[in-house]
Each structure stands twice: as C-alpha cells, then as structure tokens.
Amino acid sequence: MPDPLLSVHDFSIVYDVDPPVEAVKNVTLELQRGEILGLAGESGCGKTTLAYGLQRLLRAPAVITSGSVTFHDASGVDIDVNALDIEEMRRFRWDKISMVFQGAMNALNPVTTIGAQLDDVFQVHRPDLNRRERRAACEELLELVAVGRERIRSYPHELSGGMRQRVMIAMALALRPQLMVMDEPTTALDVLVQREILRQISQLRHEFGFSVIFITHDLPLLLEISDRIAVMRNGEIIELAPARELWEQPQHEYTKTLLASFPRLTGERGVLVR
C-alpha cells in the first residue's frame, strides 16, 4: 500500500542567466515513507539542483518556475513546501528534511568545534532545551554514529574524512527527521570507509525509519542500496524504476549507456564494454 512521504509534481528550476538554463524540467516523483530513492546522473544533470530546490535552498540566479512539493508529515498534516513563508521554511528545514553533503572538509565550519555545530541545531530548533540537555543530546548523537562523545570538542580538521562524514550524519539525525537527502555522501571517501558509512546509514535507518534520497553518479553503488532509482539527464528524470528492474531491463538508451560505463568487478573480463 503506497504511503507517500514526499510528492513532487511538475517541478522546474531555471538558472536565470542569458540564455536561461533549464536545470530541472517538469520533475514529478513520489517518495514513499521508509524508502531509499537513488538519484543517478552525471555532473550538471540537475540532480543536486533538484535536491536543493526541494528545500528551497537555491540561490540566485536559480529560480523555481513551476511545480509543487508536498511533504506528508507523520502527524497526518500535508505541508505545501512552496507555500511556507521564510520563517516557517527555516523551521521546516532540518526538522523534517535534513541533508548530508559530500564528505569533504568543506561541509563543516572549519573554525568551530563539531560540538558547537551540533549544538547549533538544538539551540535553533529546540529552544526549550537547556544547556545540559543539549550537551547530552550532542554526546548521544556522536555515540550513535560511533565517533565517540570525547570528540565533542574536536575541530573538523582534527578528524579523518570518514569521521567528518559521520559527524555530518549525526547532525542530520539530530532532530529525527523523516527524510534525509544525501548528496554524494561517500564520493570523496575510500571504498572501505564508504562501505562502513553505508552500513551505518542502513543501521540508523532501521532504527529511526527515515527515508533517504541518495544522490550520486555511482550507479553500481545505487543499485546495491536503493529501493528505486531515478536516472536524471539534462534536468529530466528519464527513467524511474525499482533497482532490480533498472538493472535487468533498463528501458532508456541513456540508462543503458550509464550501466555500461561501469565495468563489472566479477563479471566477464577483458572487454571494458559490456
């Protein structure tokens, strides 16, 4: 039985430059509660713009030109994201939908401790918590992602890439959101670390039941972790299918090209092209 969490309808984003660039074209999709939706595509296909657009995080010259985004809250209320005013939008962000960005150094503020950056989230969204409760919550989060509470006073540069990404995940988890948007969360990481992080995400998802939109160019990875995969090209979703279906019977030519771009690890050898 379908139980949608997020409905995107006819959603378009244009970069208002000369000539205008249609970054996202009439995207319609429905994300189910508890689902992992993979969003695959190459750089410049609009996948990141789409993700930012859902949270209205775009900056000029990007403009949302059409479409609606509806968030079906667990409380039963439907939230029309485009209709929220600035203050409501601010409170909506992270509380309902949080984000994990590429594992590089840059997603964390380099000059403050990770504890302070976690604390920020509670200060802003949960003003009724006192200092001690906030501190306890931050420590709990760091324990949860296996970074350890003793790291609360560390600065980003004192942590390894994998650790920093765990901190990002802890931060994304802070308010127990119903959806996490992950934009290339493991791309900059070594494959072993990547696997650990994925395991962590999966485990947390079992525990807290959030949905995931997982954005990456790494199709083999998506095939393994997603329930459904949307393939994007030039701002359009050209194919959306369950992972197995996409793998076994890709419909679109471009999907086939993408699939063929990754040599099989254990398949037949010698030819680079399948």
Added chain:
Amino acid sequence: MTTLEFVNVSKRYRVRGAPSMLALDDVSFTLHDRETIALVGQSGSGKSTIAKILTQLETPTSGEVLLNGKPIPRHGRGLRSYRQTLRMIFQDPFASLNPYHSIRYHIERPLRLDNVVPKAETEREVRRLLERVRLDADSVIDRRPHELSGGQRQRVAIARALASRPSLLVADEPVSMLDVSIRLGVLNLLADLQREEGLGVLYITHDLATARHFSDQIMVLHHGRVVEHGSADDVILNPQHEYTRELRSASPDPEKHFATTSAHPQGGVA
C-alpha cells in the same frame, strides 16, 4: 625491450614534531613494455609516492629504480632520454594543460624537444597524434584547453604523452575526474593504444573494477606495502590477502548483489 624496475624501494617522510612516516615499504616490481600493471590502493597507500618517484619529484630513501638495468640519471642527456621513454598522464586534465597555449602548441613542444620528426613534418605529426586519440584534428588543433570538454582534454594529454614515442606510460588516475559516461571511452582508448603501440602501462587507480579490466596484473598497495601481486583475475576473483578481500567486498558489485539477494532489496545496504 624496455624494462622499468623498482628494487626494494622505500620512502620515509620526516614530519616535524611527529614520528617519521614510511610511505613506501620495500616495494619491488618490474614493468616491461607490452605489459599492463594496475597499482591499486586507497588514499595514503603510497601509490602517489610511486608516481612522484617516477616523475622524480621524490627520491627513494632506500632501494633503486632502474630503467633497462641502469639507475635513472639525475640530470643531463640521460634524464632527457628517461623522460622520453617514460611518460605520465595525470588525473586532472585541466591542471596539466596550460590554459594560455593552443592544443597545437601542447603537442608540438615534446615533438620539437625530442626531435621526433623533422621540423617540416611537425604539423602532420601533430594531426596524426590527434587523430590517434580519436579527436578531430581540424576542429581542436587551434583551440585552447578551456574550449574542450574534460574527456577531450584528457585525450589531448594522452596525445601529448605519445608524442615523444615513449615505450612506457604511467597513468595516474587518468579517468577519475571525468564524467562517468566518458570514462570508459578514455580507458578503452588507452587500452587500444597500449596494444597497438606495444606500450607498457602502469595504471594507478583506486578502482578495482577498471583495474581488473584494463590490466594484465594487479598490485595491491596498503600502507606502503605490496600486499598482493598477481594476474588481474587471480587477485580479484581469488584474493589471497585479507586486505584485498576487504577491498573487494567493499566495492559495489551489482551483479553479485542481485544474484544473492531476494527479489525484495528493501534496505539492502551492506
């Protein structure tokens, strides 16, 4: 016949205020022409140290690097001929081409420096090289790097490397900065050139899948040590070392994934 040998090469970096770090620990291997070796390792494994030693940005702390049995000269004509024999292709095709010069200039330069062809034939040779990497010579020759796509730039870099007719090529993550759908094209091109020109290629990468398909042998580097070295199929399909096994099982492998999971991949991570 050209042979590049690493004989018990170690490299120790001294870091002020910290214990010194062994970036390479007793690494030995031999690369002949007509042969491809993939050097697989994660960041910090020492694979970029090997590239740096080959480009002579670093010298080994101990051990020897030999070309045809002789140590690599530090300067003069010997060094020039070493650089003509062994060419590099780098990860970032934007950074490795000079934005102020045309594509023609980039390829002419090694031709002139190494006197590969008579001066009158330079233009023809430049065009031949561009066609060789499957670029349309007429449309790219007078352009500058920023007017080309990433894949085209990397092809230019390959043409430039081929200009001095090397017998060995070191490709340091040549496709990892390119868009997914063109990576394979560039790798296929490299593979074809390798076969046709009889090149020896050292393919440095973090990606097990392309390593297996591109090369005859795979060498797995971990914490500066070669933990496994063998034929590509053996290393991937039948890994002996614990670390290789870990790497293999961590690499995405949809084929195996769909073969082993039921039709319901709900939350199928790990």
Added chain:
Amino acid sequence: MKIPVRFIASRSAFYLFTAFAAITINFFLPRMMAGDPVTAYMQRNAGQITPEAERSLRILFGLDQDSSVWEQYSDYWQLLFSGDLGRSFSNGLAPVGDVISSALPWTLGLVGIATIVSFVLGTATGALIGWRRGSKADVIVPISTFFSTVPYFWLGLIAIAVFSSTLGWFPASHAYDKGSSPEFTADFIGQVIAHGALPAITIVIASLGGWILGMRNMMLTVLDEDYITVAQAKGMPNRRVLWNYAARNAMLPQLSSFALSIGFIVGGTIVMEMVFSYPGIGKLLLDATTAKDYPLMQGVFLIITMAVLCANILADVAYAILDPRTRQTEA
C-alpha cells in the same frame, strides 16, 4: 580549550628574537652615524649635564671609546632594563623615558581607538555588504574606497577647513584647550573628546575603505563554501549564518592584513599629528628630528618598534583564538 604549548612557545621565541634584533639594531644605528652632534651638544652644555646623564648618553651613542663594543652593548642592555633611555636635548635634559611617556598615551588612545573602531566598523559593514551582494548597499564600497585613496594630509586639512574653521564644530588642533592641564574632571574629558574627534574621525574615514573592501570580497568567497549551504539547510536564522558561519571565517584574512598594516598606521600617525598638532608620539618624533635631538629620536624609535611588535602579538593571539588550524601547525 586545549593549550597549544608548542604553538605558543614557537611564537614567543619568534617575537623575543624580533625584539632582540630590533633593540640590537637600535644600539648599532647611532654608532654608524657620526657621533658629532651629540658630542657637540655635550661640549656646548658642559657643566649642565650631570655625570650620570652623561654616562648614559655615552653608552647610548657609543661615545665611550675606551670600552669595547661588547662592554658598551651589555651596558646598553643594563640601561634599558633600568628604564633609562638617556636625556632629551630639546626638553631641558628631561629623561627621554619621561618625555615619551607624556606623549604616548595620547597617541595610543587616539590612534588605537580610531583604528579599532575603523577595523570593527569596516569589517562589520563589509560583512553585511558581502551578505547582501548586489543590493544598494554596494554603493558604500566605491565611496569608502575613494576616501582611503585621498592623501591623508589633504583629507585632514579639508576637515579642519570645513568643520573647524568654517563651521566651528570642533577645535582645530591640540589635545585639549590651551591653559588647562590634564586632570580627571568632566570638563577636561570633554575637551579631550572634542579635540580628538576630528583626527579620530578622519582616521576612521581614511582607513575604513580597505577593511570594507577586504571583508566584502572575502565574504563573497566564503558564501560559496559548502558549510554556508549546510548552515542554511540546518535552518539557521540568517543572522546566525551571517555572523557565526560566514563572517567568522571571512574575517581571518582581515586579521592578517591588520597585522600587516600596523606599520602603515605608525606612518599615518605622524602625518595626523602633524596636521592636527596633536601632542603624541608622532609629533614628538617630528620635533626631535627638527631639533636634532638624537636621544629622543632613538627612544621614540625603540618605543615604536616595541609597539608594532605588541600589536602584532595581539593580532597573532586573536588569529590563534579564531582559527583553530593555526594552533596546530608549527610556525
């Protein structure tokens, strides 16, 4: 906060060495100049100089031909540690230390406050302008840059002509009214503020442009960083993103330029005090030069060097507090 012992030790060592080098140069400089004016002065005023004062002058200026350079050098250090900088010729042989300490507070107070106000105001304005890029506030940038490219003495003279001579809002010169003497009364403090206002305002106007421009440009760079997007995605209010995330990072290069500009501030001080006849250290140096008062000049040089060094240390400390990454790297 962890105390970065290594960092502090290496920075202190650096500054101690710089101070030592500056003082040593200050010792050798007069020995390279002809000692004649000093000898001449002492001969002219023989009998008026106490033997004690004469001894210190001899040490300071290397007139002690009997002793070796080493002895002179160690005597010189001893003098410095006892706070004796010699006697000022042009101030009735008053101790140089006393002369300087009567002028120093004026400069420190006026220039110090004006510089800090300019830095804070300029950085804050630059942060806001950078945050609202493309808005009408951008107009401030060319205007403030215009004022910082105008030669300062010209700006000062115009300010005097307009606000003092014509409008009569502020007194044109000196630190307080003629006839009064420094005391802790409301009246006197009012005078100091009235006299200091014009020079302080001109300093702020002249230096504001640089801080605004620098900060605005850094803001534009920092606003493109991922952690700004993350902060916005986190639902942080704009004020918080602006100050805690963007400005906090963008101001680090500002601190470096602050440390670099300290030398220029000293130069500017001399011009300012000349234009406004302000009784500070710059004017003192000017007067000492005109009067060929070598002991005073040497003393002022020493104090200026030490002041620049101290300001650098402060900028360094501020940087280390604001940027955790510097604490880790060895200088």
